[in-house]
Amino acid sequence: MNMSASIEEKADVVVIGAGIVGLACAWAALRDGARVTIVDRDFEGDRASHGNAGGIAVTESMPLAVHGMFTKAAKWLMDPLGPLALDWKHVPKALPWFMAFRRASEPERYQAISHALALLNNRVYDDLLPMFADIGASSMHYREGALTVYETDEAFAADQAEWMLKRELGVRWHAMNAQQVRECEPALASVFKHGVYLDDWSQVGDPRRIVTLLRERVRALGARFVTGVARAIEAPDAVVLADGMRVVGRRIVVATGAWSAALAQSIGDRVLLESERGYNTTLPKHGIKLTREVIFAERKFVASPLDVGLRIGGAAEFAGLDAPPNYRRSDALLALGKRFIPGIDDTDARKWMGHRPATPDSLPVIGASPRVPSVIYAFGHGHLGLTQSATTAALVADVLAGRMPRVPITPYSIARF
Ligand SMILES: Cc1cc2nc3c(=O)[nH]c(=O)nc-3n(C[C@H](O)[C@H](O)[C@H](O)COP(=O)(O)OP(=O)(O)OC[C@H]3O[C@@H](n4cnc5c(N)ncnc54)[C@H](O)[C@@H]3O)c2cc1C
Incomplete structure (x- = not known):
């Protein structure tokens, strides 16, 4: 093993992680003309981005930590x-x-988080639709909304404050009675007393296929792929792999999903993940036939066609x-x-x-490291990584290109930890 071995040509951007978020970041940087290298321990292997429910859940602008x-x-x-x-x-x-x-979950914090989530979610389609079009995925993106169903009056009543806040945040929804729920999704058992139809939710046909198309597209746009486990970042410009190899780039994007904390830690940034x-x-x-994703409110599970x-x-x-x-x-x-x-x-x-x-506040981590500004974070998307992938990538591309980010990104900074 040669500890000083390195990938000779210095990229403009090294993206660590080839899940949906890292690939989207690579795609956006490539479209800005950057030379991009992507590092992943296994480009084809399983990951959160492959097996998820495929929902473009733009309506989910509340943190999980509900009071x-x-x-x-x-x-x-x-x-x-x-x-x-x-x-x-x-x-x-x-x-x-x-x-x-x-x-x-404290009321003031809860409100602030919801607004910050809505800022991202309300512009998801502006960023996602062009990416889907470019990778050839538009025909497997279905815009049929989603349906939340309730078995009891009590649970429906208990969620009303949350639904009203969602409406204030720009989410379009309308309530349905039992009969309307049955007409909307006849395959459901006839036990649901209430429903909430979510107009702007949409669905991809196969999240894994989206990742594959995006990977093929970034390869075609000229990205270089390096297979290896990233062990640490060596400030300001090197990713050190488990075999000792160093991959260098002017900027480094950390997009290693649930594994990102150790890489942030390697340059002294603390994160709760x-x-x-x-x-x-x-x-x-x-x-059976379901037309749209169904969310079972009391039982906390979903069925996605x-x-x-x-x-x-x-x-x-x-x-x-x-x-x-x-x-x-x-x-x-x-x-x-x-x-x-x-x-x-x-x-x-x-x-x-x-x-x-x-993350504990349900907000992703997006933006430059306060300690090492050449390192940009793009992880921590919890339940919404597919949904927010292209928007995260657009914001990361803004930071990389020195443009004013299209939404203010301070709420997503790693400095909050
Ligand atoms: C059951 C379930 C349902 C979900 N449903 C939805 C949904 O409907 N809609 C939605 O928007 N989101 C959904 N999500 C969430 C979504 O899947 C994730 O937020 C998203 O996939 C995260 O993407 P990522 O690219 O950050 O991480 P990942 O997909 O986990 O990718 C991380 C990548 O980093 C690589 N990596 C990690 N560590 C290293 C290292 N040290 N060196 C090199 N490479 C490394 C991995 O190999 C992997 O390729 C769901 C998740 C689950 C589990």
Whole structure:
């Protein structure tokens, strides 16, 4: 191993991470004329960006830390296969994250976070549609809205304040009664008393295919691919790989999803980042018809009609990056799916787990490192990485090119930690 080996030609930008966020950043920088190198430990391997629900969830402008959630959370934790799970061995490590999560639910902070999320979400289509058009993905992007359904009057009433705040933030929605829910999605069991139709939510047919098309496009635009595990950043311009190789670039973009904290730490930037592990099952032969994503409000799971099958998933499990998956969660979610969408065929079902890169305040980390300004962060998108990928990339491209970012990016700075 030659510790001084390096990739000779200095790129303008080295992007670490070839998930949807890193690839989108590379795409935007290439379109600005930059010479780009992308580093990933496995360009083809599985990642959060491959198996997610495929929702362009622009309506989700509230942090997860909803006031009053903690009573519910305590109840959820009693159910080993409920929507929230905690590996108790992981708790000491994750404690600062949970304390910050609690602070994010304080009313003033909650409002500020919601506004900052809405700033991103309200411009998602401005950035995403051109990217989809350029990579040839427009025909697998379906704009049918989404439907949130409620079994009880109580749960529907309890969510009203949140729906009103969403409307103030620019989210278009309208309420539906039981009959309208049945007409909107006839495949659902007739147990839903209320629905909320979300006009601006949309869906991609296969998130993995989007990643593949984007990867092929950035390669065609001239990006150079380096396979290796990034161990550290050596300020100001080098990425040090596990085999000792150094990849150099004038600017470095960190887009390694749930694995980003260690790289930030290597240049002294602190961040609170957890893997919020999510599960799903994809049913290629499901045999039912859903037109749009359905969100089951009380049970905290979703059913997404994709080109590759019906995907039923959800769950938030905090167990760190290395614990093996507990696919009984996928089974539990599938059982719920079968109960609320009767007649699903589960032949050839595929189970999956992915690491959502979660910050405690649900805001991504976007912008330059305060310590090493040549390092730009683009990670921590939690439940919204696909949704916010192109907008994050547009903001990163603005920073790289020295332009005024199209939305003020201070709320997303790593300095908040
Ligand atoms: C069950 C589930 C459902 C979801 N549904 C949706 C949805 O409907 N809509 C939505 O918008 N989002 C959704 N998400 C969230 C979304 O999938 C993520 O936010 C997004 O994929 C994160 O993308 P990323 O590029 O940051 O990370 P990743 O996709 O995890 O990519 C990170 C990349 O970095 C590489 N990497 C990591 N560490 C290193 C290293 N040290 N050296 C080299 N390479 C490294 C990895 O190999 C990987 O390629 C969902 C997530 C889950 C789990």
